[in-house]
Amino acid sequence: MESATLTRPTTLLSGGLGWRRRAVNITMTVLITAAFVLALIPLISLVFEVAKRGIPGLSLEFFTDDARGQIGGGGGASHAIVGTLVITAVASVISVPIGIMAAIYLNEYGEGRLRRALTFFVDVMTGIPSIVAGLFAYALFELFLGPGIRLGVMGSVALSVLMIPIVIRSAEEVLKIVPNHLREAAYALGTPKWKTITKVVLPTAFAGLVTGVMIAVARIVGETAPLLVTTGVVDSMNTDPFNGRMQNLAVYAYNEYRSPGVFKQAAYDKAWAAALTLIAIVMLLNVAARLVYRRYKTEIR
């Protein structure tokens, strides 16, 4: 909300631009720039390391073959790549609509106990350890489908538990910033509330919503722990999230690192290559989102 107020205008008017204010300005500019550079250093290091160690593991085979029947360092990760895409897509289909509708509820409709309860519990949800989300999803499906059940969609449910609070929180922040006068202008024209939301508020906040969803997707696409206990490990291709085990890049990478067998280097190479592919997938999704963002970004005047 626009509750900020200007503080101490008299100092500015009476002072004039003395050397002290200029010095503070320059210092802070330098510090802020330094913060940005500092933040870039680990990024560069990470991307460099993953690329350096992952590129040796990339090959046509990596993308087209699965690991079925492959011994001695051969085989690829196509089953893992497809698995990641499917599991992430299903998780997004679950989380994004629910999350954004809930944020709309909190910001536009909510009042009283339901609102307070939801805010409270979404806060709590942000801190659920990823492995607990996995154990919960496993317990839920075990209740209905018996022990030892492993399905792609279980992984998606576990990931949704992690995604939803991020989507809600960031969507809520972005919706809050949409100025009230836009809504009031719409109401004054007789627009029903739901139309106001879908045609005025959401488009204004669209860019921010996209950012929030992207952050949430990025958060879960590299998760290993919950998937270890829900989707299982398998070396063959499976595209059906509702039937049987599904491999994915994060678990694949972790397994190759953890149990490399005798051909250690080949396994490590594949693990890093899988990590590199994961990052590439998120980058591509981000680029797609940014293109959408660019087209629909509206500035608030």
Added chain:
Amino acid sequence: MSEVDTTTNAGQLLAAASGGRRRLGDRVFSRTAVVAAVTILALLAGVAIFLVAEGFPAFTAGASELPEGKSFIDYAAPLAFGTILASLIAALVAVPLAVGVALFITHIAPQRLALTLGYLVDLLAAIPSIVYGLWGIFVLGPAAVPVLKWLEEKLGWIPIFEGPASATGRTMLVAGLVLAVMILPIVSAVAREVFAQTPRKLMEGAQALGATRWEMIRMTVLPFGRSSVISGAMLGLGRALGETMAVTIILSVSGAVTFNLISQANPSTIAANIALNFPESSGLAINALIATGLVLFAITLVTNMAARAVIARQNHE
């Protein structure tokens, strides 16, 4: 939020004209929103019930039956301590950095580059948690070893740098730093969005009064975005509190409660402890692990309530 203002003539006319359609559309939409809210509460309730049901046996069990032969409080306290310590380090490092990054992108960098730069920082969020773990042990840890040694030599009289410095760098300090890098994109993304939406008239007003760029930022952008930044920080903190894989791989977990940040004997975090012990556990040990998950739930609750209280007080100023 208000409905159409029917006190004006125009309002009355319009309300009457679109009457039927409005009511149905509004009803459907608002119901859907409520359903979404309730579904999430149900989901959360499910998780809470799961944690309580599975964790409860551990609260009532005697010390001899629990892992490590301790009472539940003795078992969980060091874990809670480790969790809070690691997350605190992460937040203290990440939040100022994130605010700086967001300010740089929105107010200092040339506008055309802003989007690309934001995209670069968001890339940090795309990196899987195991990669952070491996980066921690292969790159940051070894790089930190000489720094840790220096800290022990020069500043060893401060309890947090007591040492002896780890030979591999896999310490609480390094784990906290890796967590900081992990949560940086989350906090900076929220901060960026909100800083970019600072109302023009506020900023221009400050500039018209002769403020330097920093003064404008300090007087308009930061106060405007303060509560959102705190929310973003809470999101990041939640991520740090619950981070499993990276901490499991990086941290050398072999000690009890200690503030020593540079040695090899560190307390574990709740999430890492679950990941490390769950595979081989059975029976009551599993209940104990899930009960620690409940403790983490409680910790997240308390920190978020505190943050909400701070935000509420800000909004009243």
Added chain:
Amino acid sequence: MTSSKWFVVLSAMIVLAIAVAACGSSSDETSGGSGGGSVSGEIAGAGSTAQQAAQEAWIAEFENENSGVTISYDPVGSGGGREQFIAGGVAYAGSDAALSPEEGELEKAEKRCKAGQLIEVPNYISPIAIIYNLPGVEDLQLDPETLAKIFNQEITSWNDKAIAADNPGAELPDTRITPVNRSDESGTTENFTEYLSEVVPSVWSYEVSGDWPVKGGEAASGTSGVVEAVAAGEGAIGYADASQAGELGIAKVKVGSEYAEPTPEAAAKVLEESPLDKELSPGKYTIAYKLDRKTESEGTYPIVLTSYLIACTKYDSADEAAAVKAYAEYVISPEGQELAAEQAGSAPLSSALTAKVTPAIEAIEAG
């Protein structure tokens, strides 16, 4: 207008996923094996991470020869594997520890096999090497007492008298010793601590368990974690599966009057000389060993990990039984064991041991 944009973005994502999936699934036909074995269907196993590399190799080769079957193995850990087996969630389990009568585990497993009998046989043997990182010291030799003192942190420096006594002529630096252990519960830890507590109980008085008992050392997660930690820290020493040691130095451990190396043959020999553990082998087909860690015979290396295959003689579905039997037969066969040795660095079962174990697998009623 905006809601339709949402749909466009979402559906684009879904379409993309499905398109890639459709392209990907065609590779199924090309990567399947040539074998036209008669076994078909899907079976699932779970358990020990120590066996993971071997299981992956076995599954790959078996699927090559039987293209109609899909086997999966979840490396959730021995405890998880046993639990899932008991709950009926998996057809077979891999476990670093034999089913124990504690908490009625053994009984529950026998119940799971309902009309049939419980099968528990060793299928994976691997020596545990003492790896170290000490530039300039090539062939480190340690006797059990020194080893125990290093790992319980009584000896803290590499140039300690006890270590020098075992290594006459070596130049030992005064670097601090960093003992590396497993932070996660593990069968490797259990076997190593069992060795220490049996051979030098006066020094190592801790209870044997999968959790490392000494606080304050450097702890790493998983075998890879221990290996990487030792590689990263100068003066570090740890214990890990011998096949993962890579370039690191491997210490020789004193057995009797000689210093022994962790070779597969030496590991297998220990098993040959060990008696059955009567308490853990109540049934006809449960063959669990009480390893003789105190052995002093030549050519043995007593720091060994034995991992078991747990199954039933009867299954609800005939297809499942046939698949499990064929797979288990392959696992314990000489070819299977050779493959595991090649791919995972384990010690193949000796022919005597194979002969003992085969009747249990043959007892699976298939068809």
